[in-house]
Amino acid sequence: MEPKHGGGNIFDRPDVENPVVGPFIAYFDARYWLAERISLQESLPIDQADSRAEKTIRYICMNTPEKLTMWGFRKADPDAELKSVTPQTWQGLWINPLAGQPETDLRAVGHRREYGAATKGEYGPVIWTGLCFDREQFVAAFVTGAGNGPPTHTPAARPTQPAERIARKQPLRERAQSALDELYPNGVPDQVSVSGPELSSAVNALIKKRGQKELSHDTILRAAGRRK
Secondary structure, eight states: OOOOOOSTTOOSSOOTTOGGGOSEEEHHHHHHHHHHHHHHHHTOOHHHHHHHHHHHHHHHHHHOTTTOOEEEEETTOTTOSOEEEOHHHHTTEEEETTSOOOHHHHHHHSSOOOOOEEEESTTSOEEEEEEEEEHHHHHIIIIISOOOOSOOOOOOOOTTSOHHHHHOOHHHHHHHHHHHHHHOTTOOOOTTTSOHHHHHHHHHHHHHHTTOOOOOHHHHHHHTTSOO
């Protein structure tokens, strides 16, 4: 039986392990939490940990759906109820963790936030929105259960990254990239046309309008490809 849910029980930045928060957790929140967990446990830079988290979630959902199943709203489905994303469906999906917030969640939290949407291939049409997991099943997979995920050939972490690099979160750069894409759909202009400070100001103005925290100048420049 497929659970019915309109998104209103998913609060902003929920406590993953707290069932009182609500029965479902947004894809972005689940992946973000898992990335931080991997980063702390294995001393990996957060960018690498985020990549591992994405691959681990995909692997488990595709190979052992009885342990973890992703849910979402099919774009073309008028029923407006959550449907399970099957392993066969996962095969051709590309997940955008920044988009896909249900309108009911927007009304519940009062502002735009990251959630989870899926397209057919990286640049294809949106097929799924409101991507999420059953909180109890997610916790069983990664907290109380094994949750080992796919075999990995990641070498042992080398403590060569400065502490400030390890603490920097990839989702922040993705948030900056999302704002840049909206502001400059034809590509980020060069530094002659739009200076670094002007670029940062424009991005943060849009992010503030979305009800999100402003980003650092470095994060915005890295997202724009102006700094490594």
